Ligand SMILES: Nc1ncnc2c1ncn2[C@@H]1O[C@H](COP(=O)(O)OP(=O)(O)OP(=O)(O)O)[C@@H](O)[C@H]1O
């Protein structure tokens with residue numbers, strides 16, 4: 001399949017104040033998302049994550065500032081047309097209960113007047129992509145699906161018309177940890193393969209660390225740090241970020257686990273060596289100094305495994 | 320009584336026709352009004368209040384008033400029936416639309432449906448089984464109210480009932496009222512079957 005390149009997104013001092021409210025739900029937020037980048041919006045309940053996300057597809061209109069999609073000010077674009085280029089997955093899933101799985105997935109392609117054969121082929125392709133057997137699932141109604149299966153259909157529906165941008169609002173909050181991890185891996189892989197730009201909302205620090213190329217941390221409508229996961233962990237820019245990591249116990253979990261717990265089979269490639277009993281927290285320093293891979297040695301200085309930053313995050317997040 | 324079988328059949332046909340026409344007009348009016356009420360809370364309250372007043376006035380009183388102005392016939396009966404059904408149907412359509420999960424409306428917008436597409440492809444189909452329930456209740460009520468047509472020369476099974484009452488002729492009253500009861504039961508059952516089929520996905 002020819003992969004459409006994701007579009008860049010730019011927030012230019014975006015503010016939102018809901019009518020009747022005294023405070024801004026989003027307050028002069030500015031940052032850039034590169035084409036194809038996976039960015040996670042992270043913060044506690046009510047900090048404005050959903051609101052900010054919904055400015056991208058103009059479900060929320062900023063009171064000040066601009067949102068640019070593919071270098072165009074969204075205020076100048078037709079909202080309905082814009083939304084058809086942007087996949088949207090909401091926390092409550094929102095599958096149309098009177099439509100089958102296939103009909104749900106086909107919504108945007110049929111709005112775009114694709115022909116029947118193309119839509120049918122696309123439905124099967126998407127269901128395969130989210131690991132649902134089309135033969136078994138095509139004609140089911142949403143009520144005949146588990147929570148995790150519904151989430152998958154929601155993702156397939158959002159990806160149907162090959163969107164340039166995918167907006168995901170706590171898409172995996174309603175499923176158990178095992179299914180969530182599987183879905184996280186799948187969405188990361190899909191987004192990478194398709195080159196889609198992803199904006200992903202969560203209040204789960206582990207989920208953010210696992211998925212993000214960069215994390216935008218919001219506190220009461222303000223952007224307090226926008227950085228790669230490693231930088232967030234090692235150089236929190238504000239007390240708020242530290243406390244966010246604290247409440248999720250991330251640093252302690254990094255200290256409790258050692259290289260042996262997180263390592264994968266030995267890989268080639270340059271990188272520093274560490275002893276197997278060194279804590280993951282200490283190893284972060286190696287990544288900070290620019291290492292892509294760290295090699296793990298046993299007591300006899302034999303190489304028994306290798307580690308990337310992703311392996312470290314996966315090891316602490318799986319606890 | 321069997322000698323009059325064809326009269327009974329003809330009156331039953333007329334009765335059904337009255338109900339069908341009144342129901343069709345009622346639905347055609349109530350759908351847009353119900354959508355309006357569901358979308359605009361400010362319109363909803365006064366609209367339902369006005370329809371509520373119509374609903375509370377006894378049908379016979381409305382009918383008498385109409386006859387005084389436009390004369391006898393099926394027309395005033397139909398107007399009375401439609402006026403009565405509006406309250407039931409509009410309230411029902413509005414409630415059914417309110418019952419559509421917010422997440423589905425939100426997803427419909429987010430996926431790029433226009434307002435009309437959201438209504439036609441998501442909200443109305445999703446609300447359909449509930450709306451159908453309201454239509455069933457209205458239809459059964461209209462079968463009863465259609466009897467009034469017989470009082471004003473509008474045809475239907477009411478003709479025999481009112482004639483029988485006037486002549487104190489029990490058999491004629493029964494010949495009118497038993498088919499009405501059977502009609503009501505049949506229509507109710509029929510609608511329930513359709514409702515069940517339409518709710519497969521619920
Ligand atoms: N439609 C609305 N009308 C008025 N206020 C709103 C509306 N939606 C959100 N808010 C308020 O704006 C603020 C930000 O809400 P938002 O939904 O963006 O937060 P969030 O970070 O997504 O929270 P959560 O993690 O609970 O979903 C909150 O104070 C919320 O109460």
Ligand SMILES: [Mg+2]
Pocket residue numbers: 049050051169
């Ligand atoms: Mg939210």
